[in-house]
Amino acid sequence: MVQGRLWRNRTERAQGFEILRKARISLVQVKGPEVDMSTAMGRMIAGIVGEFDTGENEIKAERQERENLQRAERGLPPGGRRAFGFDATGAKQVRREAAAVKKAYALLLAGGTLSGIAAKLNRAGHTTTMGGPWKHNAVRTMLVNPRNAALRAHKC
Structure with a gap:
């Protein structure tokens, strides 16, 4: 398992840590160290790894938001999935x-x-x-x- 797939924000991570701590469960990840959630060191390592995951998600969201704003300022169609009635560029009608x-x-x-x-x-x-x-x-x-x-x- 990859820890970032268990939770996507700090609140979920804190709640998950508490549940795993009480149940004395270790996380065995596909990539990364085995994390013993029943110990302070294990929770600290999981917290650091989790902060990196959260940080990456937030940086990606900020980058996408800047791109969306720039597209809007230039009058370009929004990115993402095409709207029904428009081609993939968003500039021409189907x-x-x-x-x-x-x-x-x-x-x-x-x-x-x-x-x-x-x-x-x-x-x-x-x-x-x-x-x-x-x-x-x-x-x-x-x-x-x-x-x-x-x-x-x-x-x-």
């Missing part, structure tokens, strides 16, 4: 998908439900950008996407 988005708005404005719209998208052979079937929550996410109104949002 005609068939864009038409489906437009129809989904029309159905919603006519009183349709999110589940009903999902069913229509599925019957028309559309899949989500992850390749799965449409469900009501995915339809909601698609319909509230500011990009569909030609808006660029950051930290909404």
Whole structure:
């Protein structure tokens, strides 16, 4: 096991340490030392390793946040998974998908439900950008996407 997979923040780590200490359990990691959580030295080593894991996660998050802000300031589409209706660059529309988005708005404005719209998208052979079937929550996410109104949002 790798310790960083047990917990992702300081609070979870502290709670986990206490549980393992009381149960007198040692951590045997795939990489790194065996850590005896019943001793102060073992908990200290696990804490140091855990702080490095947490620090790496926080540094990565800060770097991603800076990149997202820079993309927004330049007016570029957000990174990450592509939005339904747009290609992988986020700069061009996918005609068939864009038409489906437009129809989904029309159905919603006519009183349709999110589940009903999902069913229509599925019957028309559309899949989500992850390749799965449409469900009501995915339809909601698609319909509230500011990009569909030609808006660029950051930290909404």
